[in-house]
Amino acid sequence: xxxxxxxxxxxxxxxxxxxxxxxxxxxxxxxxxxxxxxxxxxxxxxxxxxxxxxxxxxxxxxxxxxxxxxxxxxxxxxxxxxxxxxxxxxxxxxxxxxxxxxxxxxxxxxxxxxxxxxxxxxxxxxxxxxxxxxxxxxxxxxxxxxxxxxxxxxxxxxxxxxxxxxxxxxxxxxxxxxxxxxxxxxxxxxxxxxxxxxxxxxxxxxxxxxxxxxxxxxxxxxxxxxxxxxxxxxxxxxxxxxxxxxxxxxxxxxxxxxxxxxxxxxxxxxxxxxxxxxxxxxxxx
Numbered sequence: 001x002x003x004x005x006x007x008x009x010x011x012x013x014x015x016x017x018x019x020x021x022x023x024x025x026x027x028x029x030x031x032x033x034x035x036x037x038x039x040x041x042x043x044x045x046x047x048x049x050x051x052x053x054x055x056x057x058x059x060x061x062x063x064x065x066x067x068x069x070x071x072x073x074x075x076x077x078x079x080x081x082x083x084x085x086x087x088x089x090x091x092x093x094x095x096x097x098x099x100x101x102x103x104x105x106x107x108x109x110x111x112x113x114x115x116x117x118x119x120x121x122x123x124x125x126x127x128x129x130x131x132x133x134x135x136x137x138x139x140x141x142x143x144x145x146x147x148x149x150x151x152x153x154x155x156x157x158x159x160x161x162x163x164x165x166x167x168x169x170x171x172x173x174x175x176x177x178x179x180x181x182x183x184x185x186x187x188x189x190x191x192x193x194x195x196x197x198x199x200x201x202x203x204x205x206x207x208x209x210x211x212x213x214x215x216x217x218x219x220x221x222x223x224x225x226x227x228x229x230x231x232x233x234x235x236x237x238x239x240x241x242x243x244x245x246x247x248x249x250x251x252x253x254x255x256x257x258x259x260x261x262x263x264x265x266x267x268x269x270x271x272x273x274x275x276x277x278x279x280x281x282x283x284x285x
Contacts, residue, residue: 012098015089017105019082024108032080038112044071044084045118052091055126065092083107083115086152087122094126094156102155109135109148119152128154134165139212142170143252144178146214175209178249185209213250 022028023037031037047068053060065088072081083105090103103123120131131154138147153160176185186206207213 012093013101015093015100015103017086017089017103019085019105019107020079021108023077023080024110026110028108029077030110031075031077032083033110033112034076037075037077037080038114040071040074041081041083041115042118044068044081045087045115045122047071048084048087048091049122049125052087052095052126054122055091055094055128057125057127060095083111083119086119090123090128090154091126100156102153102160104154105152107150107152109150111150116150116152120154123154128156130155130159132160136165138252139172140170141166141252142173143250144173144175144212145250146212147251172212174211175213175250179209181209183210187213 023032024030032041047061047063048065050058050061051063051065051068068084068088069081072078072084075081086103086105090100093100116133120133123131131152133150133152135148135150138149139145175181175187176183185208187209
């Protein structure tokens, strides 16, 4: 959907934005946290607000959305600039008179406070009545791994209804619980490594599976022990990449993943897996 296709978006009341997190997360390269990235992103957020004329309250700058997005090319990792999409969509739809009532975004909890403040500031200038940021950890909701994320929601009118935090208690789940392992198992974070001149392992350590774990990374020997994919899936880079579906329970999903989705390997230079609608899916994006 594009902003100029008004006939198809006139009934849009809410927008959910979920930009990629590797540029911010400790599990990624954190390129978004560099001074250069933060400076460029701050300029992008200002440019988005000015391009929309602060939601119609000021004269528009004349900058196009394509020009705002192109600014991300000056970042070490241009994906960090996708955070600006929350303003591009929210202010763009507002500018064109849509029935938009709210916008929400999910991102790594490492997203800096200065970026959060800049997003809220631009929406406040455009007349949005309330914005809220909340950090949540999936482990607090019964998932076997810690996955800390920040959730943002803003509304144009009134107040944000309810709370993003559940009032229900969730039992702690360990890695062993999720995978059906017996007590006492340990996980090697870097797989099997050689020995140094003193006969000691070259780096890495182990942790107990009898506690909540951390987000998996390539090289951990936990994944090969869980199971293997069919041969026609091939292998991605590292130990983890080729067997991601086998550890879906650690992310709070069933062993077969979301219903109607199949996992495909992205190009080798990316080394990631993603969910795509499968043949058994009853819906299409």
